[in-house]
Amino acid sequence: MDVRSQVAMLFHLDKCIGCHTCSIACKNIWTDRKGAEYMWWNNVETKPGTGFPTKWEDQNIYKGGWKKSDDQKLSLRGSGKYKGLLNIFHNPYMPSLEDYYEPWTYKYLDLIESPKGNDQPTARPVSLITGKPIDIKSGPNWDDDLSGTPEFARRDPNLEHLSPSEKEAMFQLEKMAMFYLPRICNHCLNPACVASCPSGAIYKRGEDGVVLINQQVCRAWRMCVTACPYKKSYYNWSTGKSEKCILCYPRLEAGLAPACMHSCVGRIRYLGVLLYDADRIQEAASAPEDELIDRQLELILDPFDENVIQKAKDNGIADSTIQAAQTSPVYKFVKEWGLGLPLHAEYRTLPMLFYIPSLLPVMATLSDADNSAQSGKLDPIAKFWNKNTLYDTSTNSLWGTIEQSRFPLKYLANMFGAGNESKIKEVLKKQLAVRVHRRNVTVGDINSEFSQKALSDVGLTSKMADDIFYLTSLAKFDDRFNIPPAHREQAIEMLENTGDAKGSSGFGFKESPTRGL
């Protein structure tokens, strides 16, 4: 057992209101620079939708992540030692600017300085790359809140394996639903970007598991952009270097929460330490698809286990880190309560960000009923439906509502369950059981027998349900953010070799990050 520690984040999707404050906080700190205008290390997507860059989840286009070949070995889908070096002169799977958007600004000065004329002056949009006027074709969050639209929602790659009627039911104006998906770099345990980098510029930091790109070693071979299945490695067109989310490591080292987390209005984010077993990473990453999530969660070790603690200490993990792992909110959600699931586990990168899938809306489904009398009135799209189905929003059964939810389980399973619906069902049932329990406690109109049955059905106790409720709804900042206290003297050494500057005045001259010749 090789115990290591990882700083992991959890997103409670039911609490996300899609305000993009996290994206703005991140943008203002890290990517408000030339060459990085189009980058969103943190972005929030509307699901169903195509996301950013467009259709990033469709690996037939972008060839990201790992795939298991016939001999059960893992290989990178679109890069790797041989494919990567062969495609180094022109990478056919690399997304280009059109797949993101052309960054722009407006010529505001024209509003003030235009000569007097018959027409009102306008501020024309100009490209931030060429400085020339452009027609804006798309921008950040171009499909925000556009569920149901043919251009965006219906092209969502997660709709694969859904029946036409299920798809149509999702997009009818009156019944349509959506949720938000905030995304940052997953700081994976089996990162495809690290594996794909020909120069070896990308690495995972041993101390806290943050995946970083060494800007001095990056040589713009651009394989990481292809390899990352989440498309979270971005190419800076100005400096000729790839950049990605750094989990605000300078803030982490100083004991501060990452900017996205700190600014989160809905308080949906939780940050904590997880201890994991690095010896079994390869094994977990090459598990059969239906076991992937379970095997990944098995990697996460129990921080109260004496054996684990001893092995962690042998590995040089600080006591403060072990303590933080024991009080980690992420550990509670993911391991103790089994509520957190990784995003797209089927890419086999073992992402270390976890999501609690959205519970709402649970009502309404297609049920068998005679629809023939109305079929003449239906619009052409609705005629796809089976004639004998009707949209049914009335239901008394508790679990039935989840199984026939308005958001097909299959859709959520394609995102958070590696295609496995039972995973999603379990998590949604747990969330509903907690609600039933709290309704019993606070309102009292549900009898406690029923609420107890709901809890025991999903393997929760009322104590656990109360804890889940507390951490979900009432948790203070320190409950949601729990990482070891900063070690400033170590933090500086992660960036600089202090020995280099010994005996000299200060830290010497640094090269500015400007484009080479």
Added chain:
Amino acid sequence: MDLLNNFFFIALPYIAIIVFVIGTVYRYRSLKFGYSSLSSQFLETRKLFWGSLLFHWGIVIIFFGHLIAFLIPQSILLWNQQPLRLFILEISAFTFGIMAFIGLINLLYRRLSSARIRVVTNYMDIILEILLLIQIFLGLWVAYGYRWGSSWFAIVISPYLKSLFTFTPKVDAVFMLPLVVQLHIITGFLIILIVPFTRLVHFLVFPLSYLWRPYQKVIWNRDRKKIRNAKEAWTVHRPENN
């Protein structure tokens, strides 16, 4: 005339090689951030396909052809003993030359015609591309007009290049060469001269080591085990990422 010849075939090569070595090493050690291939595929990818692929495969093979002819000329002479094999070598080399030439024209056209690419173009890019274009054109001219280069290269140019590296420059044979061949040699050294000042440095850091490194990479900035060990003096463990 002799003075000029001496300059171009003795002084220029030495200047070029010295500047090349000092410049690239200095840049690698002190200006590492700029050491990049500066790919512009992100901004424009379709035209790049026909430019970059043709140019790179063509020039890489031609480059290694020249290198082999310089280092082990006997091998080429041995191969060329039969006329058929000579034709195969010359025709395929000429084809790769044409490939590189067409590719480079595509690249230059792309660089000048695309507004986005012009933003990331500097003077050295243009100078380099024009020099390369001239060089490949001269090379094709030599291959077409002064046959068969793969054979006489070994007798005339290889000894000259070797004499440069042994610090006993023998330039008489080179003085006698046709002007086109002489220009080809001069432009070659000019390109070597300007390498440290252009993006061409990226060929020096071609990531071959990728083939034998493990896929995953973890860096420990601090060796906690050593720190915890009371017997060790305070460590001078150097962080690997700077």
